Amino acid sequence: MSANTKSSGKGRKTNFAGRLLRDLILLGLLVTAGWFGWVYHEIQSTAHVDNAQHADAIAVFGAAEYAGRPSPVLHARLDKAVSLYDRDIAPVIVTLGGGSDKDSGKTEGGVGRDYLLAQGVPFDHIIAETHSFDTEQQVARLKEIAESQHFDKIVVVSDGTHLFRIQLLCERAGLDTYTSPREVIGHLDDMDAAQRMMHEMLSYTALRFNLHISWLHRWLAGKGD
CATH class of the missing domain: 1.20.5 (Single alpha-helices involved in coiled-coils or other helix-helix interfaces)
Known part of the structure; x- marks a missing residue:
């Protein structure tokens, strides 16, 4: 050759x-x-779809609290829960979320309970979960509460873009849920909206495929839940 x-x-x-x-x-x-x-x-x-219907409980996923007061985002989530409660969607509201390293003993769940009490929701119609620190832990604690209280169906309230990931976590935990997005507050600039969407897309993808990539988890943690 x-x-x-x-x-x-x-x-x-x-x-x-x-x-x-x-x-x-x-x-x-x-x-x-x-x-x-x-x-x-x-x-x-x-x-963009409110799937709320009659259930055993309404679960409000935690967001930041400032020295015992709900942040605007948490405020909007709690207001949505109150509106559902007033419509007799469910007789119990569960507030989820622990504290952060920066606060002085306040928790998102506890602040949520106090806000609901101020809105006229009876104390015995509120369950405050105060030990979880991220969405995954909140779902795990919600499962424990649902089992102990014999809740069959739960309406979950959070930011609209947060709910698709919450729904997957709840399905994996064996929870039967309906999603209900909070009202939009203010105006998100395009950059902030894009960052939030990217956060949720990456978070969902990492969850869906059980990815354990340290740099990705650090980045997602920095963006918050």
């Missing part, structure tokens, strides 16, 4: 390998784009 023939054969193999690698990269990009397009659509769909 001549040197030119050998060189031509190697060239064809190199070209084939290059085309195969290019096609695999393109396929990977298409699959990734399709996946995130689907996740975006599902997050948006869940965020």
Whole structure:
């Protein structure tokens, strides 16, 4: 076999390998784009539909509290829970969320309970969970409460973009839930809205595929739940 023939054969193999690698990269990009397009659509769909219906309890997922007062986001979530309670959607409201390293003993669940009491919800119609620190822990504690109180169906209240991930966590925990987004407050600029959506898309993807990537978890933790 001549040197030119050998060189031509190697060239064809190199070209084939290059085309195969290019096609695999393109396929990977298409699959990734399709996946995130689907996740975006599902997050948006869940965020804009109120599925609340008669249930055994309403669960309010925690958000920041400031020295014993609910943050605007937590305020809006609690107001949504009160409106559902007043419509007789469920007889009990569960407030979820512990404290942070920066506060002085206050908890999101406790602040939520105090706010509900001020809105006229009876004390014995409120269950305050005060030990969880993220969405996953809140779902785990909600499952414990549901089992101890024999709750069959629960309406979960949070930010609209948060609910698709919450729904998956609740399904995995064996909880039967209806999603109910809080009212939108103020105006999110495009950058903030994009960051929140990216946070939820990555969080859902990591959860869905059981990814344990340290840098991703650190980044998500920095963005909050």
